Every structure is written in structure tokens, then in C-alpha cells.
Amino acid sequence: MTQTVAVIDYGMGNLHSVESALREAGASDVVVTADAKAILAADRIVFPGVGAIRDCLAEFRRLGCDTTLRLAVDRGTPVLGICVGMQSLMARSDENGGVDCLGYFDGTVTRFPRNHSDADGTKLKVPHMGWNQVAQSQNHPLWDGIADNAYFYFVHSFFLPKAESDYVAGSFNYGIKGSAAIAKGSVFATQFHPEKSHDNGLKLLANFLTWDGTC
Amino acid sequence: MSLAKRIIPCLDVDQGRVVKGVNFVGIRDAGDPIEIARRYNDAGADEITFLDITASHEQRDTTYRTVEQIASQVFIPLTVGGGVRAVTDIRRLLNAGADKVSINTAAIFNPDLVRESAERFGSQCIVVAMDVKALDDGSGRYELFTHGGRKPTGIEAIEWAQKMADFGAGEILLTSMDRDGTKDGYDLPITRAISDAVDIPVIASGGVGTLDHLVAGFTEGGADAVLAASIFHFGTYTVAEVKAHLAQSGIAIRA
Numbered sequence: 001m002t003q004t005v006a007v008i009d010y011g012m013g014n015l016h017s018v019e020s021a022l023r024e025a026g027a028s029d030v031v032v033t034a035d036a037k038a039i040l041a042a043d044r045i046v047f048p049g050v051g052a053i054r055d056c057l058a059e060f061r062r063l064g065c066d067t068t069l070r071l072a073v074d075r076g077t078p079v080l081g082i083c084v085g086m087q088s089l090m091a092r093s094d095e096n097g098g099v100d101c102l103g104y105f106d107g108t109v110t111r112f113p114r115n116h117s118d119a120d121g122t123k124l125k126v127p128h129m130g131w132n133q134v135a136q137s138q139n140h141p142l143w144d145g146i147a148d149n150a151y152f153y154f155v156h157s158f159f160l161p162k163a164e165s166d167y168v169a170g171s172f173n174y175g176i177k178g179s180a181a182i183a184k185g186s187v188f189a190t191q192f193h194p195e196k197s198h199d200n201g202l203k204l205l206a207n208f209l210t211w212d213g214t215c
Numbered sequence: 216m217s218l219a220k221r222i223i224p225c226l227d228v229d230q231g232r233v234v235k236g237v238n239f240v241g242i243r244d245a246g247d248p249i250e251i252a253r254r255y256n257d258a259g260a261d262e263i264t265f266l267d268i269t270a271s272h273e274q275r276d277t278t279y280r281t282v283e284q285i286a287s288q289v290f291i292p293l294t295v296g297g298g299v300r301a302v303t304d305i306r307r308l309l310n311a312g313a314d315k316v317s318i319n320t321a322a323i324f325n326p327d328l329v330r331e332s333a334e335r336f337g338s339q340c341i342v343v344a345m346d347v348k349a350l351d352d353g354s355g356r357y358e359l360f361t362h363g364g365r366k367p368t369g370i371e372a373i374e375w376a377q378k379m380a381d382f383g384a385g386e387i388l389l390t391s392m393d394r395d396g397t398k399d400g401y402d403l404p405i406t407r408a409i410s411d412a413v414d415i416p417v418i419a420s421g422g423v424g425t426l427d428h429l430v431a432g433f434t435e436g437g438a439d440a441v442l443a444a445s446i447f448h449f450g451t452y453t454v455a456e457v458k459a460h461l462a463q464s465g466i467a468i469r470a
Contacts, residue, residue: 004306013336016312020287051337115414118217125439127339127385131219131261131469151219151469153292155314155339155385174218196292196314198256 003209004029006042008069010059013050020084021195022046025205036068042210043070047189049084053109053158054096056084073104073187078213079203081189083156087151089189095158104114105167105182109158116175124175129155134180134192139170140215142181142188142207150200152180152192159191186213219469220433221261221440222457223418224447225293226251231277249284255447256289258454261469264317264388264442265290267297279311283337285314296388297346305332309340312459317388319344320361323368326382333383338415343384347372347405348392357405365469372405373412380413387413388442391421398445408434418442426452426460433466 005022007015009032022030031038031188033079039045048068058067073079093099093109101109116124121163131151136143154172162168169188170181181190188208194201227234232246244250252263265285267278277297279368282295295308305316322329322343346364347357357372376387389409391402401419410417416439419432423443426454432441446452458468 014309015285017286017290020312021290024290032393050339052334086317123411124218125413126414127416128218129339129386129416130221130439132217143250154218155292157338194289198290202290 003027003044004031004042005044005046005209006039007032007046007048008039008060008065009034010056010063010065012059013129014055018046018048018195021202022209023204025202026209027205029209034063034065036064036154038064038071039068041091042077044078044080045069046211047079047081047085047088049082049088051084052096053084053087053093053101056068057099057101058089060088069102072115073185076186076213078208078211079187079189080208081187082195083191083193086189086191087158087160090160093158101147104187105165107140107163107179109160111158112174112176118175127157128172128174130161130215131197132172132174132180132192134170134172136170138183138215140169140183140188141211142183142204143169144202144207146203146207152190152194152197152200154180154192156191183215186215217467218459219261219467220438221418222429222461222468223264223440223442224255224260224382224452224454225264225266225420225444227266227268227444228278228281230274231281234268238404241410242272242301246450248281249288251291252293256291259289259458259469260454262294262440264294264296265313266317267295269298271428272298272300272306276288279307281313282308282313284324293310294340294342300328302332303330305341308310309336313340315340315342315386316390317342319346319404319452321380322379323359323361323370326378329379330382330405333385338385341384342386342388342418343376343379344388345375345379345409346390346392347441349402349405355404357408360392364395369413373408376409376413380415384417388418395420396445397422399463400424400428401432401436401441403431406432406438410437410439416440426457429457430464430466433461434464
């Protein structure tokens with residue numbers, strides 16, 4: 001059976017990398033689109049995001065992608081959110097003076113502190129840019145074959161503090177603990193970029209391509 | 216658990232061909248940037264920087280095609296720099312698959328390019344490259360240079376780094392023109408001074424000759440990443456050897 005993956009294209013940046021990585025991970029049919037019909041016809045959906053969240057969400061809503069995503073999630077279609085895509089799934093973000101997000105998960109995205117430092121006083125740069133380890137806190141199908149504390153590539157200045165919520169699937173530590181991945185029902189989302197995380201990222205994408213949307 | 220320090224091989228590319236060549240075992244085409252980038256990807260490099268030195272702006276279509284091909288086969292971050300003058304150049308490079316774009320001379324002539332592109336595309340993809348030299352007046356100050364270190368700008372390096380961070384740069388690529396090509400090691404005082412002066416990550420570049428130079432870039436220079444070209448291209452060290460040495464020296468790296 002041919003499986004189609006729709007990558008939601010709401011005009012906020014390059015989706016070439018996500019598409020290439022999905023193909024490398026084994027996807028035979030990838031469509032990059034904002035069209036509701038095409039997205040709803042797909043077997044699984046990737047919700048990428050890069051840039052400022054207010055602009056991202058404004059375009060996402062203007063194109064009607066919020067309604068499309070809601071319909072898909074209600075049907076149980078597997079969805080993978082990436083970076084600002086993950087942040088957009090939260091209730092709220094402090095970025096751009098405060099933005100109401102899509103509300104799939106409780107919680108507020110916030111900025112790393114100014115003059116951020118480690119417990120031992122070492123200065124920590126923002127953006128949190130580079131490879132950090134992800135501690136898995138759920139036994140989720142998307143972690144299959146990926147070691148606990150494996151490295152993934154992050155680049156972000158805003159993050160979701162690691163709340164003790166059931167939905168946190170993995171966390172990172174950067175002077176402060178943050179959510180590296182969240183999961184609920186058929187939705188899985190990562191703060192890191194699997195498409196830029198070499199073998200571990202490609203494995204996670206391959207897992208997503210065979211995931212039936214249940215845990 | 217902590218953020219790993221990054222090791223970044225750098226390719227100088229002229230009209231789609233890597234200049235200086237690469238000395239890898241069994242490489243079919245030492246000048247093919249795609250094959251070389253894939254090798255570094257497989258070898259455990261944390262990012263790849265692609266510096267386009269194509270002189271003519273008209274010949275840059277080749278550059279975009281090369282970036283596209285690398286991006287479709289390399290699943291680690293890719294930074295592209297060289298000849299970036301306008302927002303349209305940045306957009307084309309990002310659309311071709313670059314994750315970050317490095318701005319050098321154009322930032323000096325038009326600092327608002329940094330502000331405008333950071334606002335439009337996000338700070339995470341805007342790198343400001345700085346070529347610096349120590350002033351020989353005994354002041355301990357460093358100045359920004361253009362044209363491969365030949366033209367002084369009169370701009371003091373630390374102030375410039377702070378200004379670029381304020382304008383929205385997401386990262387600074389700092390190259391010592393005094394050290395570039397010498398194999399004498401990074402210029403540690405200026406690397407440390409800039410790393411301490413800004414909140415954004417700093418990549419040290421220029422002068423690596425030994426494994427301990429890389430260690431010093433992190434420990435004494437306070438760099439978040441190190442860039443190196445010739446030690447990798449000429450096969451002096453592999454990425455794995457570099458990482459093993461850094462790990463032994465107590466530096467957090469991605470295994």
C-alpha cells in the first residue's frame with residue numbers, strides 16, 4: 001500500500017529538508033501542500049515550522065490549515081509537529097508579545113532567560129543551537145530503536161518548560177529542563193529537528209512512517 | 216547531559232567545485248562538494264559550512280544547484296556563505312536548502328540587512344561572519360577587515376559583534392585573518408572576548424593545525440563551535456579523531 005505523507009506548506013520557509021529527509025527515511029509519496037483535500041487524503045501529516053510564531057500561526061490560520069489539522073487529528077491521522085510546529089500545538093506562547101496557539105496541549109512556550117547560565121555559572125548562549133541529548137520519558141513507538149539520551153539537533157530561543165505532564169515524551173537539559181518531545185493520541189511533536197539530526201532523526205522519521213497513530 | 220560542542224568542516228567552493236581539494240581514501244572526485252559533504256555527514260561532522268567564492272554574481276546559479284543537491288543528501292545543518300548581498304540572496308539560499316546563511320561584507324556596508332533578514336527569516340538562520348585582525352599599535356584591540364584581510368574598516372571587533380547580536384544575528388563566525396592558514400592555532404584572546412561579550416553562539420575559525428588547538432578554542436576561547444578546513448580536507452585528522460581527542464579532554468561532543 002502506498003502511503004502518502006503531507007507536509008503542510010503555509011509559506012513560512014523552506015520545506016525541502018523535511019521532504020528530503022522523509023524520502024531518505026523511506027517515504028515514497030510526499031506532498032508539500034496547504035490544500036485541505038490533499039492534506040486530508042494523506043495517511044500522515046507533518047507540521048513543520050520555522051521563524052516567528054505569530055507570523056507562522058497567522059498564515060496557518062489564513063490558509064485554513066488550523067481547521068484541516070483539527071479534522072485530521074479528530075480522525076486519528078498520525079501527525080508529527082516539528083520545532084515551531086510543536087510550539088504551535090500548545091495553548092500559548094510568550095513570543096512576539098504573547099500569542100494564542102492551537103491548544104492541542106496545555107502549557108505555555110516561553111523564552112530562555114536573559115543572561116542564562118548553567119548550575120556551575122557557565123554562560124549559556126541563546127539560541128539553544130546544536131546537538132543535545134534527549135531523555136525519553138515515554139515508551140512511545142517513535143522512540144523505537146533510538147537510544148535513551150541520544151543526540152538531536154536543536155535551534156530555538158523559545159521552549160516549553162518541562163512540566164510534569166503526561167504528554168511529555170522526552171526532555172532536554174540546557175541549564176533548565178525543557179520538553180524535547182510531546183505526545184498525545186495520534187500527535188507527536190518535537191522541539192528538535194529530526195530532518196537535521198542525522199541517523200537518530202532519520203530513524204524517528206522512519207518510525208513515524210510506520211506508526212499507526214496509537215501508543 | 217549538556218549541549219555538545221560542534222565540529223564544522225568548511226568547504227570553499229568555486230563555481231560548484233571544491234577548491235583546495237580533499238584527500239579522502241577512495242574518493243572518486245576530490246572536487247565534488249556533494250560527495251565531500253556526504254562524507255563529512257557520514258563521518259560525524261555536526262554541521263557543514265559551504266563558502267561560495269565564485270567571483271561572478273552571474274555564475275551563482277551553479278551555487279544554488281549545488282546547495283540543493285547537498286541539502287537533499289545531507290541530514291545535518293548546512294550553512295552557506297560568500298557573496299550574500301541582499302535579502303533575495305538569502306531567500307534563494309534558504310529555499311535551495313541552506314539552514315543558515317552567513318553574511319560578511321554586506322553586513323558592514325548595510326547592517327540593516329542583518330536586522331531585516333533576521334526579522335523576515337528568523338535569527339536562527341542568520342550568521343554574521345567577521346574577519347578580524349589584531350591592531351599592531353599595542354592597544355590589544357581588534358579591527359574588522361574585508362577583502363580577505365586586506366582592507367581595514369575602522370570598526371572595532373567586539374563592538375561590532377555586540378551590534379550584530381542586537382540586530383538579530385543568531386550566531387557569529389569569527390575568523391582571525393592573522394591566523395588563517397598559519398596552523399598556529401585560533402586567536403584565543405579575541406575569541407574569548409567576543410564569546411563573553413555576546414549571548415549568541417560563536418564559531419572559532421582560522422589557524423587550526425593540531426588537535427589541541429581545537430581543545431583550546433573551546434576551553435580558552437570559549438567557542439561554541441569550531442570550524443576547520445585544511446586539517447580535514449588534507450586528511451591530517453578525521454572527524455572521529457578530533458572527537459575522540461576532544462572527549463578525552465573533557466569536552467562534551469556528540470558521539
